[in-house]
Amino acid sequence: xxxxxxxxxxxxxxxxxxxxxxxxxxxxxxxxxxxxxxxxxxxxxxxxxxxxxxxxxxxxxxxxxxxxxxxxxxxxxxxxxxxxxxxxxxxxxxxxxxxxxxxxxxxxxxxxxxxxxxxxxxxxxxxxxxxxxxxxxxxxxxxxxxxxxxxxxxxxxxxxxxxxxxxxxxxxxxxxxxxxxxxxxxxxxxxxxxxxxxxxx
Amino acid sequence: xxxxxxxxxxxxxxxxxxxxxxxxxxxxxxxxxxxxxxxxxxxxxxxxxxxxxxxxxxxxxxxxxxxxxxxxxxxxxxxxxxxxxxxxxxxxxxxxxxxxxxxxxxxxxxxxxxxxxxxxxxxxxxxxxxxxxxxxxxxxxxxxxxxxxxxxxxxxxxxxxxxxxxxxxxxxxxxxxxxxxxxxxxxxxxxxxxxxxxxxxxxxxxxxxxxxxxxxxxxxxxxxxxxxxxxxxxxxxxxxxxxxxxxxxxxxxxxxxxxxxxxxxxxxxxxxxxxxxxxxxxxxxxxxxxxxxx
Numbered sequence: 001x002x003x004x005x006x007x008x009x010x011x012x013x014x015x016x017x018x019x020x021x022x023x024x025x026x027x028x029x030x031x032x033x034x035x036x037x038x039x040x041x042x043x044x045x046x047x048x049x050x051x052x053x054x055x056x057x058x059x060x061x062x063x064x065x066x067x068x069x070x071x072x073x074x075x076x077x078x079x080x081x082x083x084x085x086x087x088x089x090x091x092x093x094x095x096x097x098x099x100x101x102x103x104x105x106x107x108x109x110x111x112x113x114x115x116x117x118x119x120x121x122x123x124x125x126x127x128x129x130x131x132x133x134x135x136x137x138x139x140x141x142x143x144x145x146x147x148x149x150x151x152x153x154x155x156x157x158x159x160x161x162x163x164x165x166x167x168x169x170x171x172x173x174x175x176x177x178x179x180x181x182x183x184x185x186x187x188x189x190x191x192x193x194x195x196x197x198x199x200x201x
Numbered sequence: 202x203x204x205x206x207x208x209x210x211x212x213x214x215x216x217x218x219x220x221x222x223x224x225x226x227x228x229x230x231x232x233x234x235x236x237x238x239x240x241x242x243x244x245x246x247x248x249x250x251x252x253x254x255x256x257x258x259x260x261x262x263x264x265x266x267x268x269x270x271x272x273x274x275x276x277x278x279x280x281x282x283x284x285x286x287x288x289x290x291x292x293x294x295x296x297x298x299x300x301x302x303x304x305x306x307x308x309x310x311x312x313x314x315x316x317x318x319x320x321x322x323x324x325x326x327x328x329x330x331x332x333x334x335x336x337x338x339x340x341x342x343x344x345x346x347x348x349x350x351x352x353x354x355x356x357x358x359x360x361x362x363x364x365x366x367x368x369x370x371x372x373x374x375x376x377x378x379x380x381x382x383x384x385x386x387x388x389x390x391x392x393x394x395x396x397x398x399x400x401x402x403x404x405x406x407x408x409x410x411x412x413x414x415x416x417x418x419x420x421x422x423x424x425x426x427x428x429x430x431x432x433x434x435x436x437x438x439x440x441x442x443x444x445x446x447x448x449x450x451x452x453x454x455x456x457x458x459x460x461x462x463x464x465x466x467x468x469x470x471x472x473x474x475x476x477x478x479x480x481x482x483x484x485x486x487x488x489x490x491x492x493x494x495x
Binding site: 022025026029031032033034035036037039043044045046047048049051052057060061064065068069072073083087090091094095098125126128129130134135136139140142143154157158159161162163164165167178179182183185186187189190193 | 217218219220221222223224225226227228236250251252253254255256257258259260261262263264265266267268269272273275276277279280281283386387388389394397398399486488
């Protein structure tokens with residue numbers, strides 16, 4: 001396949017979550033069909049996130065495979081996580097993709113990877129979503145409300161896998177300024193999303 | 202807010218690190234310290250959840266690109282391989298449990314025999330009405346032994362069937378890994394729980410190897426019929442099989458017609474007798490074929 005091809009959608013929205021819960025129950029019972037279904041729904045979105053972070057299709061494929069295998073093994077633990085199945089799964093993808101890019105960089109100290117635990121046992125932190133039900137356009141609108149430097153800091157953290165210290169080095173500003181940009185950026189996004197949600201609700 | 206020192210961090214440190222924490226922009230040791238603080242601190246630290254609630258939306262800012270077609274198959278094969286490892290562990294545990302049960306049964310037998318003998322030897326007096334009680338206990342024990350024996354046999358049957366299923370799954374995966382071969386994951390059309398399995402299609406659908414589990418057993422003349430659907434064409438029956446109480450089926454056929462390269466779907470129906478030319482609904486399980494050739 002030559003280069004990524006743009007597809008129309010990134011899987012069903014949060015409304016699909018009730019069906020997703022059933023899929024998770026089946027997954028916890030070792031049903032391969034449920035894994036296939038999860039991939040059908042979120043494979044493209046998972047790959048897109050992994051590709052955006054790693055910038056490399058082979059690495060992105062490895063990340064998605066690890067993430068789905070992690071979900072397959074840990075489906076029973078989904079009940080303990082917050083948020084939707086979509087967020088849970090995509091957070092696992094994100095977590096592993098960031099891990100992959102950080103391992104390529106010598107600048108960050110990572111704990112020993114060989115803990116004897118199978119891949120996927122370290123699960124990401126998840127939270128209840130403020131923007132559940134908001135579409136991509138609304139999120140783009142919210143993103144346009146915050147300043148360029150705030151958006152840049154968030155993107156460097158979330159999609160380039162830089163730590164706050166590395167962001168400070170990269171952008172040439174003090175660490176305190178980076179922390180402020182990340183905080184104000186997230187708060188601004190939250191306010192914009194809540195406003196949109198209220199407008200629509 | 203009262204200040205607490207938990208996990209090596211004060212509450213105000215956690216506030217200071219919250220945005221970086223939810224975005225994953227802390228060093229691993231710092232992130233662990235924040236987690237430890239949140240787990241142990243009496244303060245709710247609502248600011249962490251508030252900032253974190255924005256983060257999943259960032260996924261929707263990513264441009265969506267199509268993954269390579271082979272990725273799905275790779276993931277399914279990896280999950281199957283993983284299942285086999287887990288099954289091996291489970292099987293060892295089951296074998297161990299069966300052995301334990303057998304030992305317990307042997308011990309029980311040793312204990313019960315003298316009791317029964319005592320009862321048989323005793324005569325007259327209070328023993329007269331004690332006997333039915335002992336006999337009752339003996340009978341219960343004997344029934345328990347029979348039940349345990351039957352359970353062991355059943356367990357052995359399940360383990361054997363599991364082993365056969367596992368081997369067949371491995372064989373199907375191997376076949377699907379051949380150049381030009383395709384893999385179909387069969388599940389419920391509506392995504393509900395139910396029979397599921399895998400099929401390898403080789404020679405453009407001319408040969409199909411299928412392994413299924415959780416099928417309802419067939420009775421009388423009933424059969425399961427496999428159908429190959431090419432593009433928008435009518436389903437073509439490619440073979441039938443029966444299923445016993447174990448609910449698994451291992452099925453191979455080379456009756457399929459060569460395909461012209463359209464997408465192939467495999468479907469399974471339950472038919473009152475062999476030789477159906479149109480499928481009897483509902484579809485028991487179905488799956489699209491995907492592989493290197495797609």
